[in-house]
Amino acid sequence: MAADWNDFLQEHQSRFLDEFLALLRIPSISTDPAAADDVRRAADWVADRLRQAGMEEVRILETGGHPAVYGEWCGAGGKPTVLIYGHFDVQPVDPLHLWTHPPFEPAVVEDRVYARGATDMKGNLLLPIIACEALLRTEGQLPVNVKFLLEGEEEIGSPHLGPLLQEHRQLLACDVMVSADGGCGTPDRPEVWLGPRGLVALQINVRTADRDLHSGNGGLAPNPIHALVRLLDSMRDGEGRITVAGFYDxxxxxxxxxxxxxxxxxxxxxxxxxxxxxxxxxxxxxxxPFERASARPTLEVNGIWGGFTGEGIKTVIPCEAHAKITCRLVPDQRPADIREKLLAHIRQHAPAYAEVTVDVLPGEADPYLIPADHPAQKALVRVLTALTGQTPRVTRGFGTVPVMGMVKRILGVETITLGMGQADERGHAPDEFFRLDSFVRGQRAYVMLLHELSRLR
Amino acid sequence: MAADWNDFLQEHQSRFLDEFLALLRIPSISTDPAAADDVRRAADWVADRLRQAGMEEVRILETGGHPAVYGEWCGAGGKPTVLIYGHFDVQPVDPLHLWTHPPFEPAVVEDRVYARGATDMKGNLLLPIIACEALLRTEGQLPVNVKFLLEGEEEIGSPHLGPLLQEHRQLLACDVMVSADGGCGTPDRPEVWLGPRGLVALQINVRTADRDLHSGNGGLAPNPIHALVRLLDSMRDGEGRITVAGFYDxxxxxxxxxxxxxxxxxxxxxxxxxxxxxxxxxxxxxxxPFERASARPTLEVNGIWGGFTGEGIKTVIPCEAHAKITCRLVPDQRPADIREKLLAHIRQHAPAYAEVTVDVLPGEADPYLIPADHPAQKALVRVLTALTGQTPRVTRGFGTVPVMGMVKRILGVETITLGMGQADERGHAPDEFFRLDSFVRGQRAYVMLLHELSRLR
Structure with missing residues (x-):
């Protein structure tokens, strides 16, 4: 038996890597209805892994959508309780032809693991589980009480997480949350993160006729692509300012x-x-550019399609065209307010010759910012400083992690983020990867953080 | 043996319909490289059908692309020579799910045949062949010399037709051309057509990065869809006027x-x-609207795509986006001139943050207009008046048939159009169909036209 947690981690690295690869092989794409069984398989896998680590009360929490996983170790009487958050679902993989290796056949190439979900966030997900295992197997206990809440719907905007938090408020009661979903810069340039931007997502549908028409009708039949590009273009001015009334209020x-x-x-x-x-x-x-991406809201078209998109030429005037847009929100914007302003803009700018409808997509989320001087945030800064020898820089914004705003509202606690994802690791894109040295370093970081958090009160 | 051509047509209608259905079963999609064998199969089928009709010198003309078919009957010494044009290729079938019947399993429902190519133009293609067969089998001769030139690349803009006409100028020498590709209104409302609009087609490609990025990068990573919609929107003003400099000159x-x-x-x-x-x-x-679609040039986006287009939400900033556009041209616009003006506009309006490239798509075509008082056009008017009891209205524009401008330039002759397609028959769209009474009436119309044209000189 290993003498201390450090030895334990070193002795079991090859097993941990095998486990990481096994989890990556499960194609748990939460946005794809056909992958629902795989998301559940990932949940079961994670639950088993928590049990193996020595966590107690491990169970699947049904949500009405993809399931979540709960586990706890609450033997640290008088010590703070830390809720650890992560997700085991992943993004879709298209365009598939741009992947060097099949996305669900993880490939270890030098110091990297290539697979969908490698950096976002199956690698990160394992870090606190492995840290708890190492402590429990060597010290017989954890320095704080730990609860895990691992969900399967983050990549679709956590639509059932709010009700789940409400339903299990007692079970999930804690002093602070730690999200493993994110990054802390690089060893050379560590960073701590104050929180994510919020989100509103819409699909705009434009219809101009009952059926596609020969493009010889041009001039006579209205074209939904023209209507759509004009509508989208009306949402931003020539300099990139968003022109939706009240958007910045x-x-x-x-x-x-x-x-x-x-x-x-x-x-x-x-x-x-x-x-x-x-x-x-x-x-x-x-x-x-970095202010725009962190402390300013954005409106981005994430997808657009209509008409003939194959090889060569097809002289058609399509009868419909579509676009998906997302807005990233910053304090103190509210998703419902921005959504209504977008809908008003679309209503006002839809041309008379087109039928414009809007689907509100799931994933609306509040922006979140932890106060930089919160004791848990300071504990995180100490861990990263000890781990890297450098004072981490303070960042904010970019992506959206809906859970933080919800947890603040429902459980009343703040969230710090400790993860090892790095900006160049192609999250959400082909050839996503995770660095194996991050995987090892992250395990140690979590052990250190749990110790630091034991002094929280 | 039938006493006259009229009896012959009546006696053989069920065979003609079977032949029509057989031709429709060949998926001769010229834009699809995988269908090249099917286009050739259609050519062979058509060549056999010409031989069966009694045409001579029938042969496949290789073009370097899809083959064309030639056949003639030149026994009418001293009479005019009429070149009959048509095409046996068809449009693609997507979106396939909108078809009630599979597009290459023709369905006869009441008085209609549903299939890809039914109205554009496998039905029309058979009309002059059947007319020649009926005359040759009953009268032993045709009232004029007839040459057929049937191609397999019309739906991709007839890229090899110009060189083919050049190469076979002697073989194809004639006094007038008749195109079977088109329509003449309805029996209640006959029309004659003065000629097609021309065409220029481009694909615009916008690239802003090497790979797709998480949309949390919004504000930092430029978005190619925004660049594309702005560029496309810049080509037309808010009222639909085309703003490309010199476009209308x-x-x-x-x-x-x-x-x-x-x-x-x-x-x-x-x-x-x-x-x-x-x-x-x-x-x-x-x-x-009808002036815009016939005597005015247009610029239409025929297809647009970029980013995530599946179900649900994927928070991505894509690295590329694309659109296909076509312009319909009217006299005296020249395709090369308009193409250069479009390229200049795109160069001038491409934003600095995006790499914009343009593929010139095949299919450039001159606009064409026959003088309304040309003797062959007057012959056509007499046929339609006799057939319907009404004076046909005079139309122009809409679609593009590249062959007319080429034939005028290379063979030096004018073209009239006799076809039975009707505007509501969904050419280029799902559930394309052709009316069976048009099929029967068109055969008679061609017999009458050949007789009328015998008086041309």
Missing amino acids: AVRPLSDAERAEIAAAAPPLAQYRAATGVRGFFGEPGYT | AVRPLSDAERAEIAAAAPPLAQYRAATGVRGFFGEPGYT
Whole structure:
């Protein structure tokens, strides 16, 4: 038996990697109805893994959608209770032809694991489970009480998580939450994160006729693609400012200190450009690209389609066209308010010759920001400083993790984020990967964090 | 043996219908590389059918692309030579789920045949062949010399037809061409057609990064869909006028007489609306919808795609987006000139943050107009008047038939159009059909036309 948790982690790394690969092989795409059994299989796998780690009261929590998984170890009398959050569902994989390896046949190439879900977030998900196992197997106990809440609907906007939190408020009662879904920069450039932007998502449908028509009808038959591009274009001005009336009304202005913090945390634009291949930067004037992506709201078209999209030419005027848009929200915007403003804009700008309908897509989420001086946030800063030898920069914004706003509202606690995802690891894109040294380092980080959190009160 | 051509046609209708259905079963989609063998199969079928009709010198003409078919009967010494044009290729069938019957399993429902290619133009293609067969089998000769030129690339813009006409100028020498590709209104409302609009087709490709990014990057990563919708929107103003510099420069102004002719030929808008389900009309101010679709040039987006287009939500900023556009041209616009003006507009309006490339799609075609008082056009008017008891209205524009401009330029002859397609028969769309009474009436019309054309000189 290993003498301490550090030895334990070293001795079992090859097993942990095998487990990681096994979890990656489950195609738990939550947005695909055909993959529902796989999402459940991932839930069962995770529940078994929690039991194996020594967690108690492990169970599947039914939600009406994809299930969640609960487990706890509450033997640390008088110590704080920490709720650890993660998700075991993943994004879709299209376009499939851009993957070097099949997305659900994980490939270990040098120090990386390539697979859908590698960085978002099956690697991260295992870190706190392995940390608890190492502590329980070597010290026989944890320094704090730990509860796990692992869900299967994060990538579709956690539609059942609110009701689940409500229903299990007693079970999930805690002093602070730790989300494993995210990143903390790199070892050379550690970061802590204050919280995610919120989200509103819509699908716009334009119809102009009962059926597709020969494009010889051009001039006579109205074209839904023209209507759609004009409508979408009306939502932003030529400089990238969003022109939906009232869109910016509730946005909390940035202080000079916050702008300095964002500038300090931002990697050089040249580095971002090299990592992504972006051809240039564009957006709301008066803000830097990283301010726009963290402390400012956005409106992005995530998908558009209509008419003939195959090889060659088909001279058709389609009868319908569609687009999906998402807005990222920042404090103090509210999803319902922004949604209504978008709907009003669409109603007002829909041309008379087209029938425009809107589907509100799931995934609406509140923005969230933890106060930078919260004791748990400070504990996280200490862990990262000890782990990397550097003071982490403070970041905010970018992606959306709906759970944080919900947990604040329903359970009344703040959330810190400890994960090992890095910005270049292609989350949501083909050839997603996770670094194996992150996988090892993250396990140690969680052991350290649990110890730090034991001093919370 | 039938006493005259009229009896012959009546006696053999069920065989003709079987032949029509057999030809419809061949999925000769010229734009689909995988269907190349089927296009060739259709060519062989048509060649056999010409031989069976009594045509001579029947042969496949190789083009470097899909083959064409030639056949002739030149025993009418001293009489005019008529070149009959048609095509045996068809449009693609997507979206397949909107078809009531499989597109290549023709369904006869009451007086209609449903299949891809029914109205455009496998039904029409058979009309002159059957007419020649009926005359040769009953009268032993044709009233004029007849040459058939039937191609397999019309639906991809006849890319090899120009070189083919050049190569076989002697073989194809004639006094006038008759195109079977089109319509002549309805029995209640006959029409003659002066010629098609021209065409230019482009695909616009926008790229902003090397790979798709998580939409949390919104504000930081540029979005190619935004660039594309802005670029497309910049090509038309809010009233539907095309804003590409110089686009209208070469357009021949409409005379009051021509406008009156177009108005007289136009069906009531309510009828068009009922037939197509269009929700309204929209386009270049100062012109009626039918003027816009016949005597004015257009710019239409035929397809657009980018990002996530599946069910649900995927929070992605795509790295590329695409659109296909076609312009319909009218006299005296030239395809090369309009193409260059479009390219200049795109270059000028491409944002700095995006890489915009353009593929010139095949299918460029000159607009064509036969003089309304041409003797062959007058012959056509006499046939339709005799057939329907009404004076046909005079129409122009709408679709593109590239062969007419080419034949005028290379063979030096004018083209009249005799076909039985009707506007509501869903050419290029799901549930395409052809009326069986058109099929029968069209055979007689061709017999009458060949007799009329024998008096041409």
